[in-house]
Amino acid sequence: MTTHIGVGLDDQRQGYECGRKAAxxxxxxxxxxxxxxxxxxxxxxxxxxxxxxxxxxxGAVPLVGTTTSGQYTHDGYVEHGTGVLLxxxxxxxxxxxxxxxxxxxxxxxxxxxxxxxxEGLGSLFSHRTLMLFPDDQSMNLDSVVEQAMTETALLYDIxxxxxLSEGSPARLxxxxxxxxxxxxxxxxxxxxxxxxxxxxxxxxxxxxSQRYRVTRADAHRVITIDGRPAIEIYEDFxxxxxxxxxxxxxxxxxxxxxxxxxxxxxxxxxxPMRFDQDGALQLVSPPPPGSLIQIFSxxxxxxLQAAARAVQQALQGMNGxxxxxxxxxxxxxNGMLLAEAYQQYxxxxxxxxxxxxxxxxxxxGVLARLRDQTxxxxxxxxxxxxxxx
Amino acid sequence: xxxxxxxQMLVAVITASTLEQxxxxxxxxxVQLLKPQAACLLLWDTELGRYLVGDTWLASDSSTDAPAFRxxxxxxxxxxxxxxxxxxxxxxxHWHYQPLNVSxxxxxxxxxAVAQPLDGDQYALxxxxxxxxxxxAMHRQQAEDERRQLxxxxxxxxxxxxxxxxxxxxxxxxxxxERQFSTALEAKVEERTVELRAAHTRLIQSEKLAxxxxxAGSLAHELNNPLQSxxxxxxxxxxxxxxxxxxxxxQDLAMIEQExxxxxxxxxxxxxxxxxxxxxxxxxxxxxxxxxxxxxxRKRLQxxxxxxxxxxxxxxxxxxxxxxxxxxxxxxxxxxxxEAITPAPGQIILHTAYDQTHACLSVSDDGSGIPADxxxxxxxxxxxxxxxxxxxxxxxxxxxxxRHAGQLTVESAVGLGTTFTIRLxxxxxxxxxxxxxxx
Numbered sequence: 001m002t003t004h005i006g007v008g009l010d011d012q013r014q015g016y017e018c019g020r021k022a023a024x025x026x027x028x029x030x031x032x033x034x035x036x037x038x039x040x041x042x043x044x045x046x047x048x049x050x051x052x053x054x055x056x057x058x059g060a061v062p063l064v065g066t067t068t069s070g071q072y073t074h075d076g077y078v079e080h081g082t083g084v085l086l087x088x089x090x091x092x093x094x095x096x097x098x099x100x101x102x103x104x105x106x107x108x109x110x111x112x113x114x115x116x117x118x119e120g121l122g123s124l125f126s127h128r129t130l131m132l133f134p135d136d137q138s139m140n141l142d143s144v145v146e147q148a149m150t151e152t153a154l155l156y157d158i159x160x161x162x163x164l165s166e167g168s169p170a171r172l173x174x175x176x177x178x179x180x181x182x183x184x185x186x187x188x189x190x191x192x193x194x195x196x197x198x199x200x201x202x203x204x205x206x207x208x209s210q211r212y213r214v215t216r217a218d219a220h221r222v223i224t225i226d227g228r229p230a231i232e233i234y235e236d237f238x239x240x241x242x243x244x245x246x247x248x249x250x251x252x253x254x255x256x257x258x259x260x261x262x263x264x265x266x267x268x269x270x271x272p273m274r275f276d277q278d279g280a281l282q283l284v285s286p287p288p289p290g291s292l293i294q295i296f297s298x299x300x301x302x303x304l305q306a307a308a309r310a311v312q313q314a315l316q317g318m319n320g321x322x323x324x325x326x327x328x329x330x331x332x333x334n335g336m337l338l339a340e341a342y343q344q345y346x347x348x349x350x351x352x353x354x355x356x357x358x359x360x361x362x363x364x365g366v367l368a369r370l371r372d373q374t375x376x377x378x379x380x381x382x383x384x385x386x387x388x389x
Numbered sequence: 390x391x392x393x394x395x396x397q398m399l400v401a402v403i404t405a406s407t408l409e410q411x412x413x414x415x416x417x418x419x420v421q422l423l424k425p426q427a428a429c430l431l432l433w434d435t436e437l438g439r440y441l442v443g444d445t446w447l448a449s450d451s452s453t454d455a456p457a458f459r460x461x462x463x464x465x466x467x468x469x470x471x472x473x474x475x476x477x478x479x480x481x482x483h484w485h486y487q488p489l490n491v492s493x494x495x496x497x498x499x500x501x502a503v504a505q506p507l508d509g510d511q512y513a514l515x516x517x518x519x520x521x522x523x524x525x526a527m528h529r530q531q532a533e534d535e536r537r538q539l540x541x542x543x544x545x546x547x548x549x550x551x552x553x554x555x556x557x558x559x560x561x562x563x564x565x566x567e568r569q570f571s572t573a574l575e576a577k578v579e580e581r582t583v584e585l586r587a588a589h590t591r592l593i594q595s596e597k598l599a600x601x602x603x604x605a606g607s608l609a610h611e612l613n614n615p616l617q618s619x620x621x622x623x624x625x626x627x628x629x630x631x632x633x634x635x636x637x638x639x640q641d642l643a644m645i646e647q648e649x650x651x652x653x654x655x656x657x658x659x660x661x662x663x664x665x666x667x668x669x670x671x672x673x674x675x676x677x678x679x680x681x682x683x684x685x686x687r688k689r690l691q692x693x694x695x696x697x698x699x700x701x702x703x704x705x706x707x708x709x710x711x712x713x714x715x716x717x718x719x720x721x722x723x724x725x726x727x728e729a730i731t732p733a734p735g736q737i738i739l740h741t742a743y744d745q746t747h748a749c750l751s752v753s754d755d756g757s758g759i760p761a762d763x764x765x766x767x768x769x770x771x772x773x774x775x776x777x778x779x780x781x782x783x784x785x786x787x788x789x790x791x792r793h794a795g796q797l798t799v800e801s802a803v804g805l806g807t808t809f810t811i812r813l814x815x816x817x818x819x820x821x822x823x824x825x826x827x828x
Contacts, residue, residue: 152552153556190703227441232459
């Protein structure tokens with residue numbers, strides 16, 4: 001048994017102290033001095049200070065992560081705090097990577113990736129995973145997954161959580177790589193293991209409308225659906241289903257009715273953010289023109305069941321191996337939709353994990369390329385990643 | 390409408406380069422002819438089985454807004470389509486529905502809010518032109534979309550191939566490293582194998598010494614008896630010569646010669662046994678192995694009150710091997726049998742037999758027997774029930790027999806005795822033996 005995981009959570013008011021204490025708690029739970037990988041997720045308003053505090057405790061260790069809207073562990077949930085997950089492993093190899101912007105210049109995303117080097121392909125490691133933490137603005141997140149798949153010749157599982165832009169105008173998320181904090185791009189880690197990691201993604205969305213055709217879309221908008229401004233489709237849908245709305249209630253109502261599609265039983269949805277003046281719908285990863293989509297809905301109890309199912313399926317994927325700990329990549333939208341039931345949602349996953357140490361983080365959806373799933377950016381979904389002991 | 394203007398309008402529609410442009414120009418043409426309050430072109434989506442909105446036009450003084458008009462137009466078109474898709478009709482006095490078909494294939498529809506329906510040659514011409522142009526534009530658009538998609542797929546595939554090629558280079562490099570490593574490893578394995586063989590040979594030799602050690606006391610006695618006979622025989626010879634009895638002296642000398650022959654036989658067996666492990670397998674007779682073992686063991690067994698009986702099948706077919714190693718096995722089994730006969734008296738039987746493929750030699754005793762729960766373990770290295778000894782005897786014996794392509798098995802019952810059987814393949818020629826050894 002050579003893999004250990006320690007998690008720490010803190011919500012000190014000062015960023016530096018918050019980072020320091022979270023890292024300290026994680027190190028104490030880890031129980032060993034040497035750290036193979038540190039994952040840092042913070043919702044603290046001073047993310048740069050948080051990173052400094054974490055670096056002060058951990059020193060020079062491979063570190064990746066991003067700003068998120070909340071973190072949770074067995075010790076609770078914080079929305080202005082920091083979660084740190086530390087891994088010590090002799091069996092699993094980690095290679096932290098970062099890429100700052102410029103991907104649209106045709107440059108590869110993963111030039112420095114060890115997967116294309118001796119340590120990755122052709123080595124004895126039969127399970128290769130990329131964990132990616134990009135920002136949610138620089139490019140279409142479906143494309144991030146697609147590019148990652150292509151550059152790694154489809155030989156890696158992919159799992160990740162985009163950092164979350166917040167506020168209006170949107171504040172871009174901060175990405176972490178070792179002792180560096182930056183905007184626009186991605187941080188990530190290549191995980192090479194001889195044993196399988198348990199990974200699964202689930203959500204509770206079901207289609208509740210007829211099928212529509214996306215007729216015009218760009219990088220972040222669905223402009224027309226069925227040849228009409230997207231807003232008209234939603235207006236008709238609300239009207240047909242007797243759902244009351246007005247311009248004031250629309251922003252809160254929209255996340256409950258995402259656009260998406262299902263393939264082989266797995267549904268992928270994109271949460272509408274707002275309508276533009278021309279009636280176009282803003283989305284992080286809009287479906288391309290020509291795609292057939294539907295409007296989806298869900299219920300809190302179904303979401304809870306789906307969350308527990310994600311954890312259970314990830315545990316089953318371990319083939320009975322002992323488990324060291326888990327990372328839960330949760331979508332910020334889940335908390336918005338569930339409101340007070342969000343605590344029960346967390347508890348459902350916590351219960352499925354038992355005593356296993358874990359860190360849950362609220363990102364802008366989940367990036368996934370997993371078995372039996374359409375690869376891409378999933379919103380209002382949750383993914384569990386369990387590391388073998 | 391003036392013929393020139395109409396012709397220009399028609400040409401513009403027909404020569405439009407994109408679907409979007411076609412829709413805009415076709416709608417403008419309808420508007421010019423129909424003079425409606427509002428109009429739109431709807432495209433038929435075969436997969437969805439309903440209309441998508443192509444383009445919409447509203448008069449500046451229209452009382453309705455675009456979304457409301459689109460909704461109404463879609464509803465009108467749906468109803469009209471469901472009743473008869475091929476017929477243009479005035480749906481009611483405010484609405485006109487014009488299906489646009491090509492060779493019975495429904496392409497689109499124009500819906501207009503009009504005060505009066507329109508008919509006539511120009512309208513028929515426009516309808517036909519728009520139908521065909523839209524049909525072509527939609528197919529062109531579809532082909533263009535497919536081309537773009539294919540190009541995108543091709544670009545992705547090329548990128549993927551580059552990634553695979555890079556990885557292939559990396560794997561080739563690793564394989565080259567691995568081959569180099571394998572070669573070094575093979576040399577190391579060979580070196581270790583030679584060392585292991587030498588160690589194994591030493592181990593067998595040390596087991597021989599242990600057997601000789603166990604036999605040393607009885608062999609000393611075995612040699613002492615003829616020596617004493619020789620000594621007293623020599624006295625008798627001297628006396629016979631002194632008393633002038635040459636015939637008697639010759640008889641005594643003959644007895645001395647017999648005793649010397651007996652001593653030489655014992656020494657031959659011992660030297661033969663001590664000879665290093667042979668690397669060459671030769672044809673051999675299991676009966677001869679039994680005879681040799683009897684010479685070495687007779688005294689020891691006699692002292693312990695154990696009778697040794699030979700029940701040998703004559704003649705025995707030949708088998709292959711190193712007689713010295715097989716004698717070691719037999720002596721080891723006989724010593725074990727002797728130890729099992731406690732208290733004496735008892736007996737050990739050496740029995741040879743054969744079937745169509747194998748020659749067998751068994752060592753049976755009527756000793757204490759081996760408990761069933763440890764019978765499965767007696768061939769394990771270092772397993773012993775004795776106070777002395779390393780517990781290697783049976784393990785090495787089995788290994789020696791297996792090296793001879795044979796089996797060493799045991800049958801035992803507590804209180805009744807034990808039989809060990811060596812079963813070796815019959816080999817009639819030296820060539821067969823060489824084949825065995827080379828394996």
